[in-house]
Amino acid sequence: MDHSTKPIQVYRGKYVESTHDVHIAVVTPTGELLAYYGDTSRLTFARSSMKPLQAVPIVESGAMEEYHLSERELALFCASHSGEKVHREAVAKVLEKLNLNEHHLQCGTHIPRDMASYNELIKAGKSLTPFFSNCSGKHSGMLVGCVKQGLDIDTYRDVTHPYQQQIIDVIANVSDFVREDIMTSVDGCGVPVHRIPLYNLALAFSRLAVPGQWGNGSERRKDALNQIGKAMATYPEMVAGTNRFDTDLMKAFGGRIVAKGGAEGVHCFADKETGIGVALKVGDGNARGTSVASMEVLKQLNIGTPDIWEKLEEYHEAPVLNARKEKIGAIKASFELNYLTRRGIQNGTVTID
Numbered sequence: 001m002d003h004s005t006k007p008i009q010v011y012r013g014k015y016v017e018s019t020h021d022v023h024i025a026v027v028t029p030t031g032e033l034l035a036y037y038g039d040t041s042r043l044t045f046a047r048s049s050m051k052p053l054q055a056v057p058i059v060e061s062g063a064m065e066e067y068h069l070s071e072r073e074l075a076l077f078c079a080s081h082s083g084e085k086v087h088r089e090a091v092a093k094v095l096e097k098l099n100l101n102e103h104h105l106q107c108g109t110h111i112p113r114d115m116a117s118y119n120e121l122i123k124a125g126k127s128l129t130p131f132f133s134n135c136s137g138k139h140s141g142m143l144v145g146c147v148k149q150g151l152d153i154d155t156y157r158d159v160t161h162p163y164q165q166q167i168i169d170v171i172a173n174v175s176d177f178v179r180e181d182i183m184t185s186v187d188g189c190g191v192p193v194h195r196i197p198l199y200n201l202a203l204a205f206s207r208l209a210v211p212g213q214w215g216n217g218s219e220r221r222k223d224a225l226n227q228i229g230k231a232m233a234t235y236p237e238m239v240a241g242t243n244r245f246d247t248d249l250m251k252a253f254g255g256r257i258v259a260k261g262g263a264e265g266v267h268c269f270a271d272k273e274t275g276i277g278v279a280l281k282v283g284d285g286n287a288r289g290t291s292v293a294s295m296e297v298l299k300q301l302n303i304g305t306p307d308i309w310e311k312l313e314e315y316h317e318a319p320v321l322n323a324r325k326e327k328i329g330a331i332k333a334s335f336e337l338n339y340l341t342r343r344g345i346q347n348g349t350v351t352i353d
Helices: 047-054 056-060 071-077 085-097 115-123 136-149 162-175 198-209 219-234 245-252 287-300 306-311
Strands: 008-012 015-020 022-027 033-037 043-045 183-186 192-197 257-262 266-271 277-282 318-321 327-333 343-346 349-352
Touching (some): 008 287, 022 198, 022 287, 047 056, 047 136, 047 219, 047 257, 056 136, 056 162, 056 219, 071 219, 085 136, 136 162, 162 192, 162 198, 192 198, 198 257, 219 257, 257 287, 277 287, 287 306, 287 318
Antiparallel strands (some): 266 277, 318 327
């Protein structure tokens, strides 16, 4: 079999061992599909990439002002964090402002990415708590939105709950996808997860990055999106964590990029200068292909500089390591975006002929 046609290739030594398909949508602020690879209409559960939109009702409710919440805490509401001390303490602080505690979080528990924190917990003879969950920030945010609006906090995970219905309203509005066509299931942390086409997901991220260019959006919604995008780009360490792609990507770009990955090989980002939104899905759900594909898209769109790309090189050509932490292969991108129109990016502006 010829592996050279596959968009993501996993090398062991100099030989291709595995491959992954990928689907990519690149959308301009005006909603034009600028470029693509694979199927842009692919119905995709956005998973944690939807967290920025799930936080919109918090901002619109006035909860940020009511509970004196910070930009840093708003970034946490959009997080798939590593369970580091800084994340756990931030979630605890949010709940304290609501006069709630960890028992009100319904995200469940799991071993965190931050193994140092987990090892300390084991040595101390303690058990995992919901604070360690990578979704505890999102759940604390949902509790914020519910408490501010006087909504029931015991059933906040139910798809029929008013807060979850508000989220579906936001997704339909920001992504320009028919509300009745948004299918839901259950995410890993127990709340609803939403299925929309990649094109619409990319459009939503474009509007997250440059809400001012969304002609039909309400000022209230555009202001909420602006606050959320700014918080994520300003506090990227709260969105993911140490040695995580989203955090390192936003740091390297100095606030220009807003990015959020999701489980099962989903990754979305948008450029605040050009307004371009990108959504991608690795076909088989393997997350090891997401950073490689996203970095390749950035390079092909000429977003960034050689210095920035060099800082992120290990995400573009991701190393394959053995148990001794020796590099014995690499994960590489091998695709060319298909452009629907001629385009250029000059001085932070997209031109389309």
